[in-house]
Amino acid sequence: MLKKIIDTISNPLLFYADKSGNAVFRNFCWFKNTGCLYKMNLTKAEVGKILECRFELEKYLKAAYFIVPIVIYLIFIHLNFSLLNILICEFWWITIICGIKCVCAYMYSKILIHNFGMYEVMDFKPHIPREKTLDYRANFYSKIVLILVLIALFFAPAFGLLYGMKLNLNSKKTHYTSAITLSKIYLALYPKTESVYDMRAFARYKKRDYEGALKDYKTVLKMSGKKFTKKDFTRFANLLLLERKLTTAENAVDVFNEYATRKKMSILEEEQMLWIKSIFRVENNIIESIIPDYNDLLESLDKKDKINYFYISSDKAYILYLMQNYDYAIEIYNVLISYAAAHPEKFAKELQSLYAERGYAKRKMQDQLGADADFVKSKIDPFELDKYEPRYSHQEFVAEKF
Numbered sequence: 057m058l059k060k061i062i063d064t065i066s067n068p069l070l071f072y073a074d075k076s077g078n079a080v081f082r083n084f085c086w087f088k089n090t091g092c093l094y095k096m097n098l099t100k101a102e103v104g105k106i107l108e109c110r111f112e113l114e115k116y117l118k119a120a121y122f123i124v125p126i127v128i129y130l131i132f133i134h135l136n137f138s139l140l141n142i143l144i145c146e147f148w149w150i151t152i153i154c155g156i157k158c159v160c161a162y163m164y165s166k167i168l169i170h171n172f173g174m175y176e177v178m179d180f181k182p183h184i185p186r187e188k189t190l191d192y193r194a195n196f197y198s199k200i201v202l203i204l205v206l207i208a209l210f211f212a213p214a215f216g217l218l219y220g221m222k223l224n225l226n227s228k229k230t231h232y233t234s235a236i237t238l239s240k241i242y243l244a245l246y247p248k249t250e251s252v253y254d255m256r257a258f259a260r261y262k263k264r265d266y267e268g269a270l271k272d273y274k275t276v277l278k279m280s281g282k283k284f285t286k287k288d289f290t291r292f293a294n295l296l297l298l299e300r301k302l303t304t305a306e307n308a309v310d311v312f313n314e315y316a317t318r319k320k321m322s323i324l325e326e327e328q329m330l331w332i333k334s335i336f337r338v339e340n341n342i343i344e345s346i347i348p349d350y351n352d353l354l355e356s357l358d359k360k361d362k363i364n365y366f367y368i369s370s371d372k373a374y375i376l377y378l379m380q381n382y383d384y385a386i387e388i389y390n391v392l393i394s395y396a397a398a399h400p401e402k403f404a405k406e407l408q409s410l411y412a413e414r415g416y417a418k419r420k421m422q423d424q425l426g427a428d429a430d431f432v433k434s435k436i437d438p439f440e441l442d443k444y445e446p447r448y449s450h451q452e453f454v455a456e457k458f
Contacts, residue, residue: 072182092176232263236263239255297453330371339448
């Protein structure tokens with residue numbers, strides 16, 4: 057079957073006369089070799105006139121073979137480099153070429169009808185000596201090899217540079233300068249590859265080029281538009297850290313808000329982003345608007361969305377503890393514990409944590425009896441209780457695994 061298709065594609069003949077002298081012109085075809093049969097004898101001049109038209113159409117087709125891949129490649133380099141985008145570009149290349157070939161086939165059919173009238177469609181089976189068939193097949197194989205080499209030349213540099221960057225960042229002897237150099241070459245070829253900006257930001261941070269690292273994070277956040285991905289949590293966390301190093305913590309929060317408002321996020325993503333920002337604010341003693349932000353998020357929820365209301369309120373209570381607002385934290389813990397106790401099948405683990413956290417809040421309020429009672433209700437091993445006290449660690453640069 058495959059040999060038949062290859063013989064069809066590689067056969068260069070466009071016309072032949074059968075044993076009865078009938079004229080058969082070859083159609084524009086991919087896999088099925090069909091011809092247009094005219095039950096008449098045609099002169100060389102008549103055949104030559106039609107084939108000249110055919111050659112003109114094939115000039116346009118060959119131009120499309122050359123131009124379309126270049127245009128698609130120029131589009132591709134402005135996309136995020138990925139296997140999916142390669143496949144999408146290949147799909148469009150094949151689709152456009154097929155479309156152009158269909159137009160050429162239609163025009164060729166009209167030319168034939170205009171000159172000789174309607175034709176019969178039949179298999180295009182000229183008698184070709186075996187030696188010629190083998191020559192045609194060998195020529196076809198050489199063209200395929202050339203196409204594969206050209207494709208490799210287009211895409212191999214990307215894979216090579218990407219591998220080189222990862223090798224420089226992950227090896228025992230990290231070479232951050234080399235990784236930055238490779239990233240510059242890569243982004244000159246494929247400027248819309250988000251992961252490369254992440255890698256370069258990490259390398260620049262390690263080289264203490266905080267301004268360059270911050271610029272890379274801002275670039276990639278702008279590039280991704282409204283789309284929000286899991287990697288954005290890391291990008292925003294590092295954005296806060298780098299902006300604080302270069303300016304102030306207050307300005308870092310403002311920049312965080314500026315970029316966050318551009319993103320379209322789910323409630324869960326908004327909750328996690330608010331958590332990142334709130335921990336940063338607590339650490340840097342910018343606590344004025346933390347609770348109003350939590351209240352706004354809670355008010356934006358659907359009244360029936362009890363699950364998200366529960367978890368966001370849990371975060372709010374935790375943050376209140378860190379802010380040393382223990383009275384308010386205990387009020388929220390009371391509501392949460394009542395709700396969780398009424399739904400033990402859903403919130404068994406959460407109930408344990410809430411009892412422990414409320415216990416620590418009561419201890420801070422000098423209510424040791426109340427604290428001990430909550431610790432007992434939590435059913436947590438006394439030697440493990442310390443892990444449940446609300447706390448935060450100082451924020452550090454988050455490094456992705458590349």
